[in-house]
Amino acid sequence: MASCPRGHESGTLDYCDVCGTLMGGAAAPPAAAPAVPPPASAEPATATPPAAPPDVRTCPVCGTPQPGRFCEEDGYDFLLAPPVNPPSAPPADAPASPPAGPAAQRWTVAVHPDPAYFEVVKAMGGEDAAAMAFPRFAAERRFVLTGEQMVIGRRSQSRGINPDIDLVGPPEDPGVSHLHALLVARQDGWAVVDLDSANGTFLNDPSSNPIDPNVQVPIKGGDKIYLGAWTVLTVHAS
Structure with a gap:
């Protein structure tokens, strides 16, 4: 019978069957590989409505491009409502110009x-x-x-x-x-x-x-x- 480093008589040659100490000359078992967390699930892609050309008015309720007077999705009346896509404001440092059209x-x-x-x-x-x-x-x-x-x-x-x-x-x-x-x-x-x-x-x-x-x-x-x-x-x- 073999003796472990602590002096116990052991019937096994890898670990002492009395105290569990690694027997002399036995190779240590390989360390377990660290657990790799599963990859995070990707967020489901949300469908976006197709973008309308810049010169096409869109419904302010649902974003659908204007097909005519009424929106086909929610019935929004473009004729009785102000323009959906108003022109952008001039830069703050732009010179003031006299009003044109009905504003004059x-x-x-x-x-x-x-x-x-x-x-x-x-x-x-x-x-x-x-x-x-x-x-x-x-x-x-x-x-x-x-x-x-x-x-x-x-x-x-x-x-x-x-x-x-x-x-x-x-x-x-x-x-x-x-x-x-x-x-x-x-x-x-x-x-x-x-x-x-x-x-x-x-x-x-x-x-x-x-x-x-x-x-x-x-x-x-x-x-x-x-x-x-x-x-x-x-x-x-x-």
């Missing part, structure tokens, strides 16, 4: 009933023309054109409609739609857009055809916008 002038519209237009509407023989009566008195109202656009119509609490140029009255023109028309600021002035109203929007000549809906028609100082049964908006640019 003060644009207003004067709203009042027009008896001659009322007679034209009655002559057209609409469904309710015979029952309508021209208002005996209606004070002129003036609205200053500001911002990117101004909606013309009649407010409705139940539908949440609050037009910028509110023609609810009194007297109230029954031929004006709640969302009738839109005045849009342009680089060279303003334009009027009919919002597919029930009775149409006429420019300067109420006996002619109404303007096409959802199309910008440029206006200038002195132009008259006819809508409803007797309402006319006279454009002033000073």
Whole structure:
């Protein structure tokens, strides 16, 4: 029998079977390799919508490129909303330049009933023309054109409609739609857009055809916008 370094008689030659000490001349077992942590799982890639070209407007709600007036994903109305991608501001040290377009002038519209237009509407023989009566008195109202656009119509609490140029009255023109028309600021002035109203929007000549809906028609100082049964908006640019 072999003796371990501590003097015990051991029946085994690698480790003492009494105290477990390594026997003299036995090779030490190799050290265990350090455990390698498993690689961290990669984060799943999230799909991103394709980027739109820089000159294409995108929906501010979902980021979808604009295909037309309404967003195909959430129905956002680009016509009734300010531009989604406004031009970038000039550098702080850029020299100041004089305002151009509508900012260089003060644009207003004067709203009042027009008896001659009322007679034209009655002559057209609409469904309710015979029952309508021209208002005996209606004070002129003036609205200053500001911002990117101004909606013309009649407010409705139940539908949440609050037009910028509110023609609810009194007297109230029954031929004006709640969302009738839109005045849009342009680089060279303003334009009027009919919002597919029930009775149409006429420019300067109420006996002619109404303007096409959802199309910008440029206006200038002195132009008259006819809508409803007797309402006319006279454009002033000073």
